[in-house]
Amino acid sequence: MAVYDDISDAYDLVYTDVDQKLPFVSELLQKHDRQQILELGSGSGLFTIPLKQKGFNIEGLEISPEMMAVTQKKFPDLVLHQGDMRNFSLEKQFDAILALSSALTLLSSHDEIARCLQQTFQHLVPGGHFLVELPNHPIEIANSDGTQEVHCNDDRSIIVVIQSEKTEGRWRESWHIFRASAEGFQHKEVLCDEFLYSPDRLEAQLLETGFKIVDRYGDLLGSVFDEGTSWRRVLVCQKP
Ligand SMILES: C[S@@+](CC[C@H](N)C(=O)[O-])C[C@H]1O[C@@H](n2cnc3c(N)ncnc32)[C@H](O)[C@@H]1O
Numbered sequence: 001m002a003v004y005d006d007i008s009d010a011y012d013l014v015y016t017d018v019d020q021k022l023p024f025v026s027e028l029l030q031k032h033d034r035q036q037i038l039e040l041g042s043g044s045g046l047f048t049i050p051l052k053q054k055g056f057n058i059e060g061l062e063i064s065p066e067m068m069a070v071t072q073k074k075f076p077d078l079v080l081h082q083g084d085m086r087n088f089s090l091e092k093q094f095d096a097i098l099a100l101s102s103a104l105t106l107l108s109s110h111d112e113i114a115r116c117l118q119q120t121f122q123h124l125v126p127g128g129h130f131l132v133e134l135p136n137h138p139i140e141i142a143n144s145d146g147t148q149e150v151h152c153n154d155d156r157s158i159i160v161v162i163q164s165e166k167t168e169g170r171w172r173e174s175w176h177i178f179r180a181s182a183e184g185f186q187h188k189e190v191l192c193d194e195f196l197y198s199p200d201r202l203e204a205q206l207l208e209t210g211f212k213i214v215d216r217y218g219d220l221l222g223s224v225f226d227e228g229t230s231w232r233r234v235l236v237c238q239k240p
Helices: 003-007 018-031 048-053 065-074 110-122 137-144 199-209
Strands: 036-040 057-062 079-082 094-099 124-135 147-152 158-167 170-181 184-195 212-217 232-238
Touching: 003 065, 003 170, 003 184, 018 048, 018 124, 036 048, 048 057, 048 065, 057 065, 065 079, 094 110, 110 124, 110 199, 137 170, 199 212, 199 232
Parallel strands: 036 057, 036 094, 057 079, 094 124
Antiparallel strands: 124 232, 147 158, 158 170, 170 184, 212 232
């Protein structure tokens, strides 16, 4: 079972800042007249759905059936492909491919990232863009190792506590999901681990795959990237 199956109904309670990030993504796509889009690890559709509503012809690739079901419930007409970003063949090419909200760090090694980059390259038209948004782990870890955060829905029937810690070479979020219903209380713990990728190695892999790195940003608000302070690392890449 995919890890995200277990957190699918709590995911949208945690990621609540997509509205602030959407303008950067949609303006970038518009600026380059990108219309046919694929999002890798499209999750619950937090980006895919509003981009579709803005008129982009966007499709999602997602490994978790439960995350796909959440998206389909919110927006039944979206084209979603169940598949693995390390090995997919959609037999078409896109103007742009997105890997947002740390999706690449859910792969467990640079070899797996290399496989994903190759598949991505093959699914892009010449001139096509690849937008990657990742954590800048040293800054995120320095600021939030050993911390916890709480999220809940309006009637507090679902409460999510996320504990973040660096462990065994991974950046781990332990999601504790508490539910209250007529059947009583439930609690489950789900471990969501991020691979601590090497930024230099990732950039080298992008170049080896054939991509050009055309821009770097510090977040999806378009901030300037600063290795020593930025929490996020956004790479705008292009297939020549
Ligand atoms: C952190 S979520 C991001 C969801 C969405 N992109 C967003 O920004 O809200 C990462 C998503 O990638 C999916 N995922 C993880 N590994 C995957 C893989 N190998 N292939 C396709 N999807 C994968 C997870 O199931 C999850 O829904």
